[in-house]
Amino acid sequence: MLLMLLSTVILIPSFMGWGQIIHYVLTPYIKGVAGYALSGILVLSIIFTILSFFTPLNFYVEIPSIFIGLLFFFKDHLYKKFRAFSQKDCIIIVTASIIIIFCSSFYPFVLDHYGYYAPTIKWLNEYGMVKGISNLDITLGQMSVWHIFQAGFSNFSDPFLRINSILLIVYILYIIEEKSWIQLCIIPVLLLFSQSPSPDLPVIVFSLIILNEIMKGNSSAVSLFVFSSFVFIIKPTMIWLPILGFLYSTFIIKSKFNSVLPGLAIILFFFIKNIYTFGYPIFPVALPNLGVHWQPNPEILKISSRFAIQKTYDMQYSYEEIRNFSAIDYIRNWFLLEGIKSKINILFIVSLLLFIVFAIIKKNKIITLICVSLIIKSILVLLFSAQYRFFIDVFFVIFLVFLAGCFNRKTSLALFFVLNMIIISFLMMPDILKTYLPNFRPGSFMGKYEIKQLYKPSAYHYNNFNSYKIGNLKFNVSKNYPYNFDTQLPAISESYIYSNIKAGIFPQLADEENIHHGFIWKKLTPIQKTEAEKVMYSIKKTYQQNR
Numbered sequence: 001m002l003l004m005l006l007s008t009v010i011l012i013p014s015f016m017g018w019g020q021i022i023h024y025v026l027t028p029y030i031k032g033v034a035g036y037a038l039s040g041i042l043v044l045s046i047i048f049t050i051l052s053f054f055t056p057l058n059f060y061v062e063i064p065s066i067f068i069g070l071l072f073f074f075k076d077h078l079y080k081k082f083r084a085f086s087q088k089d090c091i092i093i094v095t096a097s098i099i100i101i102f103c104s105s106f107y108p109f110v111l112d113h114y115g116y117y118a119p120t121i122k123w124l125n126e127y128g129m130v131k132g133i134s135n136l137d138i139t140l141g142q143m144s145v146w147h148i149f150q151a152g153f154s155n156f157s158d159p160f161l162r163i164n165s166i167l168l169i170v171y172i173l174y175i176i177e178e179k180s181w182i183q184l185c186i187i188p189v190l191l192l193f194s195q196s197p198s199p200d201l202p203v204i205v206f207s208l209i210i211l212n213e214i215m216k217g218n219s220s221a222v223s224l225f226v227f228s229s230f231v232f233i234i235k236p237t238m239i240w241l242p243i244l245g246f247l248y249s250t251f252i253i254k255s256k257f258n259s260v261l262p263g264l265a266i267i268l269f270f271f272i273k274n275i276y277t278f279g280y281p282i283f284p285v286a287l288p289n290l291g292v293h294w295q296p297n298p299e300i301l302k303i304s305s306r307f308a309i310q311k312t313y314d315m316q317y318s319y320e321e322i323r324n325f326s327a328i329d330y331i332r333n334w335f336l337l338e339g340i341k342s343k344i345n346i347l348f349i350v351s352l353l354l355f356i357v358f359a360i361i362k363k364n365k366i367i368t369l370i371c372v373s374l375i376i377k378s379i380l381v382l383l384f385s386a387q388y389r390f391f392i393d394v395f396f397v398i399f400l401v402f403l404a405g406c407f408n409r410k411t412s413l414a415l416f417f418v419l420n421m422i423i424i425s426f427l428m429m430p431d432i433l434k435t436y437l438p439n440f441r442p443g444s445f446m447g448k449y450e451i452k453q454l455y456k457p458s459a460y461h462y463n464n465f466n467s468y469k470i471g472n473l474k475f476n477v478s479k480n481y482p483y484n485f486d487t488q489l490p491a492i493s494e495s496y497i498y499s500n501i502k503a504g505i506f507p508q509l510a511d512e513e514n515i516h517h518g519f520i521w522k523k524l525t526p527i528q529k530t531e532a533e534k535v536m537y538s539i540k541k542t543y544q545q546n547r
Helices: 002-023 032-052 059-075 078-084 087-104 112-126 145-151 163-178 181-193 200-216 221-234 240-253 257-277 298-312 319-323 327-335 340-362 365-384 392-403 409-428 431-436 441-445 494-502 526-545
Strands: 465-470 473-478 505-509 519-523
Touching (some): 002 032, 002 059, 002 078, 002 087, 002 163, 032 059, 032 078, 032 163, 032 221, 059 078, 087 409, 112 145, 145 221, 163 181, 163 200, 181 200, 181 392, 200 240, 200 392, 298 319, 298 494, 327 340, 340 365, 340 392, 473 494, 473 505
Antiparallel strands (some): 465 473, 505 519
């Protein structure tokens, strides 16, 4: 906790300093401490993404970034902004910050942390953005901008990858500055995303802030659309937000078309980034075919697509079973999944229908635009991969719109602390979740509280791997573990090794002398097939020896 507190004290002022820099060219849509910090996060994310094309995001990037931010923080006397908080506000901020830091000091328990977040950040730290990296591990082709942002501060100031906790503290500052007390009730749920750099947390936080500003009638069209586009490039399933930003600018503010050009430029840059790492503009959609030579193998894309379809049904049906579903089966089986997922799916549809009725009754232009945006997003999610994690943000939006103005400061604070106690109880005694919510899979991966968390957050280490070579690629595979979060690079997950070999291909270095030139796939030669068989045998033998 002490080290995380130090990270917070360093990074928030640095973000504010960068926010001051961007405010010279972009009109702030939020004023105060939070406004500067959020603007700084945006500009640093864009800068780090550009730099990652050319250099690793290591100490040589991080130290100057912190120094420049702190320089402007003190040069422009931004610390005076904190004087706007009353004594009562400061008590809430300090208390909430302690709760956030405490909750985020637990072990990461979301499996994506080990299979996607941490490996992505490790690649960015050591090599920067690598062309065609999806050929090595298709999951890495996403390279979320949020992980790029985290990578830029993961060498010195936040080596434990707890940037989400710092954003939550900034969110607290925004809530108090704007007196939007109802949003305090959302913080406890977000604490479950604070132990790892999950992109779900930032997109929810930014979307609720933007939504609140739109509902207030904020007229900063350029800034609103820029931040909406920023949320989209963190996680494309948030497409409803730039749609809302565009509709709001066009029909409510009635701004000129050039007000959306900076945001469109950010989205275009996002497409370029995806083409560089994945070969297509939007991960994991293999359209349109641009014909770049580092595209993933079509068979690997098919396997990924089938897996996504199975994930829609929580892996409770085989791909062949799903293919044989009738139109009614597709819907019925989605609602009747075993466990908590079916309840979430039903609640999602019911909430969306209630919101549509609410929008019709209210006849409010802004609420109607929000509803239209959510419907478009929901249709797209249901068509491509109706996993609950892709529409969880809809619940927060509907909650905020439905109950805006219903919660005063006193009620919100009371509910905030009660919910926090429940979440802390779950984190400290994860057996409660395992017992009463056995279908909540992350609950089974929660680590128990350790006294060392008072000094630094808990983190797993598993630097145990075997090294192999197929063709010109030397790579590492974690021993007896499916993920490579702590494995020396280049590393490949065993599942992708099997998929590649089954498809008769394997990733190779585009340039044997320089890994920065990226990866391509090639068909296995007879000699390489023999090498591949030895690799598969070795991996299987390792598991057998540890039974």
